[in-house]
Amino acid sequence: MPAARTADAPRFMAKYALESVPRYTSYPPATGFVDTVGLADWTAWMDAQPAAPNLSIYVHIPFCRSMCWYCGCHTTIPNRHDRVARYLEALDTDILRRAALMPGDARVRHVHFGGGSPDMLKPDEFRRIMTRLRTCFDLAPDAEIAVELDPRGVSEPLCHAMAEAGVNRASLGVQDLSEEVQLLIHRIQPRGTIETAVGRLHAAGITAINMDMMYGLPGQTGERIVATAQAIADMRADRVSVFGYAHVPWFKKHQRAIPETRLPGAAERFEQMIMAARTLGELGYEAIGFDHFARPDDPLATAARQGSLRRNFQGYTTDPSDLMLGLGASAISECAQGYVQTEADPVRYAGAVMEGRDMLVRGVSRSHEARATGARLATLLCRFSLPLNGQDRLDPLDDMIADGLVRIEENRLLVTPAGKPYVRNVAARLDPAFRLAADRHSLAV
Ligand code: SF4
Structure with a gap:
């Protein structure tokens, strides 16, 4: 966790820390x-x-x-x-x-x-x-x-x-x-x-x-x-x-x-x-x-x-x-x-x-697909890194990539040290079933 650049904290907070995202202790939540x-x-x-x-x-x-x-x-x-x-x-x-x-x-x-x-x-x-x-x-x-x-x-x-x-x-x-x-x-x-x-x-x-x-x-x-x-x-x-x-x-x-x-x-x-x-x-x-x-x-x-x-x-x-x-x-x-x-x-x-x-x-x-998604999100949350499988939609991550919180390298998604506090936001963007629902989940940070 938290090796975030505190200088960028206010900017990221407005964008990510106040998003309401699942804790992903189960999948589906x-x-x-x-x-x-x-x-x-x-x-x-x-x-x-x-x-x-x-x-x-x-x-x-x-x-x-x-x-x-x-x-x-x-x-x-x-x-x-x-x-x-x-x-x-x-x-x-x-x-x-x-x-x-x-x-x-x-x-x-x-x-x-x-x-x-x-x-x-x-x-x-x-x-x-x-x-x-x-x-x-x-x-x-x-x-x-x-x-x-x-x-x-x-x-x-x-x-x-x-x-x-x-x-x-x-x-x-x-x-x-x-x-x-x-x-x-x-x-x-x-x-x-x-x-x-x-x-x-x-x-x-x-x-x-x-x-x-x-x-x-x-x-x-x-x-x-x-x-x-x-x-x-x-x-x-x-x-x-x-x-x-x-x-x-x-x-x-x-x-x-x-x-x-x-x-x-x-x-x-x-x-x-x-x-x-x-x-x-x-x-x-x-x-x-x-x-x-x-x-x-x-x-x-x-x-x-x-x-x-x-x-x-x-x-x-x-x-x-x-x-x-x-x-x-x-x-x-x-x-x-x-x-x-x-x-x-x-x-x-x-x-x-x-x-x-x-x-x-x-x-x-859980369908077979839900099981596979749950396993992939758990890998991401445990390792801050995820091999991409060709079917992942990466466009929801554009903002986090532009902000330097996520990197794509050799077909692998990497959460950068600055992105670690927001790994649940990364998971939510990779979760095909997720819809931002401010009152249903906890704040990202
Ligand atoms: S009331 Fe206090 S001690 Fe009891 S479960 Fe809640 S936090 Fe824990």
Whole structure:
């Protein structure tokens, strides 16, 4: 990412950073899902899987202690733990049913708990889910088992339960360490809270640590971004994701609590992204794709160097699976033939599961052409380079070529260092199905 020429930043921003483009964590993007694709399609697709596929499992825990006002996730704040327990009962049933549809010889390479905040689970609840997954699926001994955590909920007993259950990577939401920004986003977590969480994870044996930070939040400044990146490096995070805040208060109503007058403008936002990237680079992190950073000895950095980096719903990944099973409310499952998504509302999801109704409520099937396009766009986003196949329409890229953001060389498209922050814009121009739809995707930067 970001080796952009900041002198040109204002010009490019007006043209590209404010374009609304997909994140391309799936192809077609989730905005193309329709409600006519569901369980029958998924069942047929599973019957047609090749022998012994690599499988990735995603488990969604849609609960948090309190609402962060910038949040863009599918989550709720339960007033009592009973609601979590009822959801987990449904999740358990869902795991049993969905496992029965999967190829019996699938090998699980990757398990990811996301949310919400999976630290909302009690230690025994976490253990029970992992036991169920292990009884229903063949987990490879070296499978990565990763959990997203809110540092405020990382207790010693939960760390021990996760470690006993095989968790070997944790991802902590840091966002910004300044007290003022934390007040403005309703997420108070002093640096000491995060250090304590890291210490507890390490003590339990979970030593691979990812951290997320953000730019574009209310009250953020370049100085605060640099301080946060520095603190993350001091805490020895192996991987860092740097996300831009997407302000969509018409879609996420709690974002109305964010004071819009305190949001950085487009130029500041761009500068913040560049400063985060520059600081992390100076602190020894390698840039991975357009929004991830990793220490040079981390498997993500190795995968990027070796050309085996991939992209899925978690962003950039080392996960080799082509088959993904999403469990829980709003979770998306993926196979070569298409995607299906479960009901997003946790109460409706649990009701549907317990009453034996179909809770795969939308999805999309993929044609051979869509699969090929998705693979090509993923290559571009992972490598900033793409062999041209003679059928690519290059005229939509004329403006980016003229601006020095893209080069064509010996039948290969290359994103220049200045163009790296805009690689999603390049992808959108190569995507035959893409139509600029300002309200459906996130800002490019
Ligand atoms: S902890 Fe994460 S998922 Fe929960 S409200 Fe905050 S940002 Fe959203």
